[in-house]
Amino acid sequence: MTHTFLGMPSTAPPGVGHLRGTEPFPSAARRSLADPQLRRNLGHATATIRARSAGMIAEVPDWQQLREAGRAIKTDVMARLPELLEQLEARVTEAGAVVHWAADATEANRIVTDLVRATGSERVIKVKSMVTQEIGLNEALVAAGIAPVETDLAELIVQLGDDRPSHILVPAIHRNRAEIREIFLRAMPGVDPGLTDEPAALAAAARNYLRQTFLTTKVAVSGANFAVAQTGTLAVVESEGNGRMCLTLPETLITVMGIEKVVPTWQDLEVFLQLLPRASTGERMNPYTSMWTGVTPGDGPQAFHLVLLDNGRSAVLADPTGRQALHCIRCSACLNVCPVYERTGGHAYGSVYPGPIGAVLSPQLTGVADNASLPYASSLCGACYDACPVKINIPELLVQLRDQAPHPRAEAAAMAAAAYTMDHPRLYEAAQRAVRLSRLAGRRGCALPPPLDGWTASRDLPDPPAQTFRQWWAGR
Amino acid sequence: MSSRDLLLGRLRAALAAGGPQVPVEVPRDYRHGGPLDLDRFVARLIDYRAQVHRVSEDAVADTIAAILPAGATVVVPPGLPSGWLPSTVTVRPDHDLDNGRIAAADAVVTAAAVAVAETGTVVLDGSPDQGRRVLSLLPDRHVCVLRTAQVVATVPEALARLTPQRPLTWISGPSATSDIELSRVEGVHGPRTLHVVLLP
Structure with a gap:
């Protein structure tokens, strides 16, 4: 029995069953890839x-x-x-x-x-x-x-x-x-x-x-x-x-x-x-x-x-968009077409439901906080949606769950700073000049420094361009 | 509060949280039938490694005599037409046979309820000429005798002919698995050989 209010939709309790992994997807996936x-x-x-x-x-x-x-x-x-x-x-x-x-x-x-x-x-x-x-x-x-x-x-x-x-x-x-x-x-x-x-x-x-x-x-x-x-x-x-x-x-x-x-x-x-x-x-x-x-x-x-x-x-049902994850007939077609699943295999997902459907079903069954990395175990390529025999819009659910997942404070701060900068043209131009300076400083292909290094853990930072669009436009 | 009331209460609360419900119209513009192509039915059975014999009704016993070695033990449901069985085999009608006796038999002969041409499927429904489900499960060889009038083109037509309250077994080829490297291998726990005798 659960300890939530009687009659309210309720997530799957922890400590029993196999819906939660013991580590986040990226670290488990790294081991599989090796x-x-x-x-x-x-x-x-x-x-x-x-x-x-x-x-x-x-x-x-x-x-x-x-x-x-x-x-x-x-x-x-x-x-x-x-x-x-x-x-x-x-x-x-x-x-x-x-x-x-x-x-x-x-x-x-x-x-x-x-x-x-x-x-x-x-x-x-x-x-x-x-x-x-x-x-x-x-x-x-x-x-x-x-x-x-x-x-x-x-x-x-x-x-x-x-x-x-x-x-x-x-x-x-x-x-x-x-x-x-x-x-x-x-x-x-x-x-x-x-x-x-x-x-x-x-x-x-x-x-x-x-x-x-x-x-x-x-x-x-x-x-x-x-x-x-x-x-x-x-x-x-x-x-x-x-x-x-x-x-x-x-x-x-x-x-x-x-x-x-x-x-x-x-x-x-x-x-x-x-x-x-x-x-x-x-x-x-x-x-x-x-x-x-x-x-x-x-x-x-x-x-x-x-x-x-x-x-x-019942908790999944309570979300009018998320409930389509309950349409799944467990055919596994989405696993077989997924470029991420094909490389990492099912164990990396932690839950018994791996692959694209697992990435949207497991976090909803447990509550997103308990499977917060799974909505990111996707390139959002959409192959799963095309393959699904009951047309579950898995990419839509992945994006919604990413929004609901707890975000690191560094990311939230960076996004807030970016929004502020883009709202202020002078600041924005200054920021662009700063990016170019980093190119002159030879910091190409490098990872970001902490606390932003999570972004570059599995991505290369693109080379900054030699000229910003505004500079190019002004010089035409 | 019982778990039943708790669970139903949760579901009603979940639906209420999602706002008013709009009735859903299910589009059923998929095919509900099609022209019957017996050659296709035979080809699809063979594709899944069933062996097919197209013979007239009076040749059923000779056909089964050719399929099963002389002296083979054959379990049959009590309502199977006796004229289908050759004198070359030992017949054990199912009058409460125990599982050990059924498993020890060399083969089982049954009729069928319906067959689906498009998928190469035969369906058994436990009628007196098909018997209990265990009969067609434990022997290693299953001979299924089918009349052309029982074959339909598509899955929707088959479901419409069947009675849901009967125990139904849909059989498409012999027992198989795809569990090793996703390659299909015939023959695991059910009969490893399936013969379909198709009558006019």
Whole structure:
């Protein structure tokens, strides 16, 4: 529970989950940039997915109409979020499930932990889910003596490597096949010591390792890609079949979803099921999509719990411009086209939501002060806006958040001084002459002195011109 | 105050802070259907490494006999037409088979509810000829028998034909992953081989 006034929009609490990094983006990015293997892996992977996705999008003659529909549906969802959630709750409950409401990460973790404890199971199988990463569910389960097993191949690579995810769709994108083979040989129980680094062999090793776990675990935890308010239907899209295993085999299924994942009608899925796979994995359709409504007697889990999570989303909703960050369908297209992400990778962003969408979502979920460097992790080139299948105007949000972020006093003083100087023509001319003097003094290509050196930490100071515009104009 | 009331109160306060709400009109000028192209459907299935057999209804059993080795164990949903199954395989109808028996089977044969030509997708809805979801999940080989009348051109047409309250599984090719260097690899946890038998 939060300690803010009851009923007021509230940011995600600190001390739980993974929305805040331990250091600002620039210093974390500097370390990533110094790792040539990481940059090679990222460059190869993002180039591959960009080409594949572009080819698949080019096949669809009405892609722009679908994007516009997706944007409008999400805008409508945000405007009607309370009533849609109440409708979803009613339909899901009628279909034999139990709905829980979690104000923040701590409460969601407690709800899930209590539900697992009640089953007596000491292990849960997990479908890849951003929201359970966000709230730090695995840590909470471990603290309660429950072993969470990640079943998505990339999540498994991250878990076995004692690593952190670095991409929304492909959490192990920073690892190449040779590194994955080493992790499996080191940490996967019962692995064949003759394992090669062929992707098919690595996938087969994961299949063998997880098969018995799938068949013997009584509880699964999933996220959700979509939840239909009209029908109470949940949907999970995936590729490997680990999702189907988790959604089908256990006796109890617990689904944690961010409240923004609700869509109004069954028909709305026709838009998102076309947008998501092509923008995300660059496929016409992902190999498996599971849809279920409550409990089906005789088929699949006979106990189903749905946990609806706020954890800062109400605070994002309170900003009429900022709330479009909640439209995100977690496709990761913006990561794959971002020149900054391609070079730094996901770890530099600190939060589980990296890349352009992370740079606008994380600071809003936590409050800008707690992720103040992220809105600057961008060149504002706009590629993310073009790539977004639901047309989130990420550059607009980055600029707005930069405005809201706390600014260093030196910067504020410099801006105030510049404004004053520009308002006074004599002063302005004197300042320009001073800049020229610095050129005569040979101070070219240098960094600014403190306290202004932050500006030149990652930029060269341009050479001052030999002549100001006013001098040139006067001499014509 | 319950968490439910707290959360809904926060959301209503957040919306009120943003000023009056303007109703949103969703433009739906994207395609809602299209001409059905069966050759394209077959090409898209093959593109995602499914194997396709276009045969007449009376040739289904012979086709399946050619796909599955003699003596193979096959689990089937209880409502599957018995004429589809060849005498060369051992058939285990799903009358509450346990997961271990299903996983040990060499293959599963099911019908389907709907298929989407544009994406190369078949959808199962748990009807008696398709069975419980676990049936088509654990065996390593899935043979799916489909009638042409069940194939639609686009995703919107497929959704319109489906019943949301049924457990639905959309299948586009065999199990796959893109998790290693973003290259697509077929065959992880679901069936590693998918055969689609397409009837007229």
